[in-house]
Amino acid sequence: MTIVDGALEWREHPDPVAGDHDLLVAVRAAGLNGGDLMQRRGLYPAPPGEPPDIPGLELAGEVVAVGPSVRDFAVGDRVMAVVGGGGQAELARVPERHALAVPDDVAWAEAGGFPEVFTTAHDALFTQCGLTVGDRLCVHGAAGGVGVAAVQLGVLAGAQVTATVRDPDRRADVAALGDGVTVADPADVAAHGPFDVILELVGAPNLPTDLATLAIDGRIAVIGIGAGAKAEVHLGALMATRGVIRGSTLRPRSFEEKAAAARALARHALPALAAGRLRVPVTATFPLAEATAAYDRFAAGGKFGKIVLTG
Amino acid sequence: MTIVDGALEWREHPDPVAGDHDLLVAVRAAGLNGGDLMQRRGLYPAPPGEPPDIPGLELAGEVVAVGPSVRDFAVGDRVMAVVGGGGQAELARVPERHALAVPDDVAWAEAGGFPEVFTTAHDALFTQCGLTVGDRLCVHGAAGGVGVAAVQLGVLAGAQVTATVRDPDRRADVAALGDGVTVADPADVAAHGPFDVILELVGAPNLPTDLATLAIDGRIAVIGIGAGAKAEVHLGALMATRGVIRGSTLRPRSFEEKAAAARALARHALPALAAGRLRVPVTATFPLAEATAAYDRFAAGGKFGKIVLTG
Numbered sequence: 001m002t003i004v005d006g007a008l009e010w011r012e013h014p015d016p017v018a019g020d021h022d023l024l025v026a027v028r029a030a031g032l033n034g035g036d037l038m039q040r041r042g043l044y045p046a047p048p049g050e051p052p053d054i055p056g057l058e059l060a061g062e063v064v065a066v067g068p069s070v071r072d073f074a075v076g077d078r079v080m081a082v083v084g085g086g087g088q089a090e091l092a093r094v095p096e097r098h099a100l101a102v103p104d105d106v107a108w109a110e111a112g113g114f115p116e117v118f119t120t121a122h123d124a125l126f127t128q129c130g131l132t133v134g135d136r137l138c139v140h141g142a143a144g145g146v147g148v149a150a151v152q153l154g155v156l157a158g159a160q161v162t163a164t165v166r167d168p169d170r171r172a173d174v175a176a177l178g179d180g181v182t183v184a185d186p187a188d189v190a191a192h193g194p195f196d197v198i199l200e201l202v203g204a205p206n207l208p209t210d211l212a213t214l215a216i217d218g219r220i221a222v223i224g225i226g227a228g229a230k231a232e233v234h235l236g237a238l239m240a241t242r243g244v245i246r247g248s249t250l251r252p253r254s255f256e257e258k259a260a261a262a263r264a265l266a267r268h269a270l271p272a273l274a275a276g277r278l279r280v281p282v283t284a285t286f287p288l289a290e291a292t293a294a295y296d297r298f299a300a301g302g303k304f305g306k307i308v309l310t311g
Numbered sequence: 312m313t314i315v316d317g318a319l320e321w322r323e324h325p326d327p328v329a330g331d332h333d334l335l336v337a338v339r340a341a342g343l344n345g346g347d348l349m350q351r352r353g354l355y356p357a358p359p360g361e362p363p364d365i366p367g368l369e370l371a372g373e374v375v376a377v378g379p380s381v382r383d384f385a386v387g388d389r390v391m392a393v394v395g396g397g398g399q400a401e402l403a404r405v406p407e408r409h410a411l412a413v414p415d416d417v418a419w420a421e422a423g424g425f426p427e428v429f430t431t432a433h434d435a436l437f438t439q440c441g442l443t444v445g446d447r448l449c450v451h452g453a454a455g456g457v458g459v460a461a462v463q464l465g466v467l468a469g470a471q472v473t474a475t476v477r478d479p480d481r482r483a484d485v486a487a488l489g490d491g492v493t494v495a496d497p498a499d500v501a502a503h504g505p506f507d508v509i510l511e512l513v514g515a516p517n518l519p520t521d522l523a524t525l526a527i528d529g530r531i532a533v534i535g536i537g538a539g540a541k542a543e544v545h546l547g548a549l550m551a552t553r554g555v556i557r558g559s560t561l562r563p564r565s566f567e568e569k570a571a572a573a574r575a576l577a578r579h580a581l582p583a584l585a586a587g588r589l590r591v592p593v594t595a596t597f598p599l600a601e602a603t604a605a606y607d608r609f610a611a612g613g614k615f616g617k618i619v620l621t622g
Binding site (some may be wrong): 235238239253 | 555556
C-alpha cells in the first residue's frame with residue numbers, strides 16, 4: 001500500500017531486505033490504527049529508516065527468510081509485530097527482537113490486530129503507570145482498539161475496571177470483555193471514582209474530569225487526543241493528589257525501547273492470548289488492495305475493536 | 312504562636328505530650344514557609360492530629376524529653392524536622408522517625424530553615440523525578456527556599472543546573488550556590504534547554520514553556536503555584552516527549568511516607584550539610600514573639616533563601 005498525495009494506491013515496491021537480526025515476513029494481516037490515518041494526511045511521518053510512503057504500524061504473517069544472526073525464529077514461523085511503518089504490504093522486515101510468536105489457535109486477522117494496541121495498552125498501564133492488583137482503573141474511550149486491549153489487561157491483572165464508552169450501542173460489547181467490568185457514560189464517570197490509574201484515549205476535554213476523579217498517588221496516561229490536545233490542568237488538584245500525568249507514543253521510541261516493550265508483552269500477555277483469556281475483536285476485514293474502504297470505515301468511527309487488512 | 316482570626320498572637324498553650332516514639336523538642340529556630348502564610352489566611356488547614364491553630368512546618372531545637380520507645384535520640388541532642396504543624400512554638404512534639412540530627416557546625420537559624428525546603432526539593436528531584444548525574448535540571452523560581460535547596464542538591468548530584476530568577480538583584484546569589492550553575496531570566500530559558508527534569512516553583516504561567524523545553528523522557532515536578540494554578544497543557548507535546556507532569560505536597564502525606572522522606576534526606580544530604588557542601592541562606596531572623604513582622608517580610612517577596620523565627 002502506498003500513500004500518494006493523501007490517496008492510497010496499490011503499487012509495486014522493491015522487496016525489503018532482511019538484515020542480520022531481521023525476519024522477512026509474508027504479511028497475512030495488518031491492523032489499522034489511528035496513526036495510519038494521520039500519516040495518510042501527512043501529520044505523522046514515518047521515523048528515519050522506515051518506508052516513508054507505506055503505512056502500517058503492525059502486522060502478522062509467516063517468516064519467509066531470516067538474517068544470519070536470528071536465533072529465536074525460523075522460516076515458516078507465525079509471527080506478529082509492531083513496526084515503524086510498512087506493515088500494510090506483501091512483505092515486511094521485522095527485527096527479531098520486536099517479533100512475537102502467534103499462538104496456534106489465534107487466527108491471522110486477530111494476530112494482525114494484536115501487537116499495536118496491546119503493546120500500547122500494556123506499556124501505558126504496567127510499564128508507565130505501575131497498574132497492579134486491586135487498583136481502580138478507568139479507561140476512557142474503551143470501545144476502540146487500545147481501549148479494548150486495556151480493559152482486558154486490567155481485568156487480567158486483577159484491577160477494578162471502569163470503562164467509559166460514548167456510543168450506547170457499544171457498551172454491551174465492552175462490558176462483555178471481562179468479569180466485573182463497569183461500563184459508564186463519560187458524563188457519569190465521577191460516580192465510579194476515584195481511580196488509581198486513568199487511561200485517557202479521548203483527549204483534552206476529559207482532563208478536568210480525569211483530575212477530579214484521580215485518587216491519591218493516582219496516575220493518568222494520555223495516549224489518545226482525538227478530541228483535542230490543549231487541556232486545562234488544575235495544578236492545585238494535581239498537587240493535592242500527588243498525581244502524575246504522562247504522555248506517550250510508541251512509534252518514535254528507540255529500537256531498544258521497542259524491543260523491551262515487545263519482550264514485556266510477550267512475557268506478560270502471550271500466555272493469556274494463547275489461553276483465550278485475551279482476544280482481539282475484529283469489526284471488519286478488508287483485502288489489502290481495498291485499503292481505501294478500510295480507512296474510510298475506520299474514519300467513520302463507531303467500531304468495536306479492530307479493522308484489519310488481510311493479505 | 313497562635314492564629315486568631317488571621318492575626319498572629321503569642322498565647323500560652325498546654326505543653327505537647329511526647330508519645331512512645333516521640334521527642335519533645337525545645338524549639339530554637341523555626342523556618343517560615345509559604346504554607347504558613349496560606350494557613351494564616353485559612354487556606355491550608357492543619358491535617359488531623361496536628362495543632363489546628365499553631366503554625367510552623369519545620370523546626371530545630373534541643374531534645375528535652377523522649378518517649379519510652381525512642382532509640383536513636385536522647386535528651387540534649389540537637390534535632391531538626393518537618394512537622395505537620397505547631398513548629399512555631401516553645402515546645403514541639405516530633406516523631407523520632409521524622410527527626411534529623413543537626414550537624415555540629417550548623418547554627419540554629421540554618422537548622423531551623425533546612426528541613427522543609429530540603430525535604431521538598433530532595434523528594435521532588437530524586438524520589439519523584441529520578442534526577443541523576445548528567446541530567447539537565449531547570450529550577451524555576453530558584454531564589455526562594457525550595458529553589459535554593461534544589462539548585463544545591465542538583466549540583467551535588469552532578470546535574471547540569473539552570474536556574475531561573477525573576478528578580479535581577481537575586482541572580483548573583485543564586486549563581487554563587489554552586490559551580491557551573493547557569494542563571495537565566497525566565498523569558499530566556501528556552502535558550503538553555505532542553506531539560507530532563509524541571510522543578511516548577513512558580514506555577515501555571517510557566518507550564519507552556521516547561522513543555523516546550525522538556526527533553527525526551529523528561530519529568531516536570533510542580534511544587535509551587537504562587538503565580539497561578541490553572542495551566543494550559545498541550546497533550547500532544549507531552550506525548551511527543553513521553554513526558555511526565557507530577558504534582559506534590561508534603562504535608563498531607565502519611566506518617567510512613569514522611570518518615571521515608573526524612574530517612575532518605577538524612578542518608579543523602581546530611582553528610583553534605585555537615586561538610587559545608589549544602590547551606591541554608593538566611594535572609595532574616597525574627598524572635599518568635601515578632602512573628603507578624605516575619606510573616607510580613609516573607610509576604611513582601613524578593614528574599615533569597617529563608618526567613619527564620621528564633622526561640
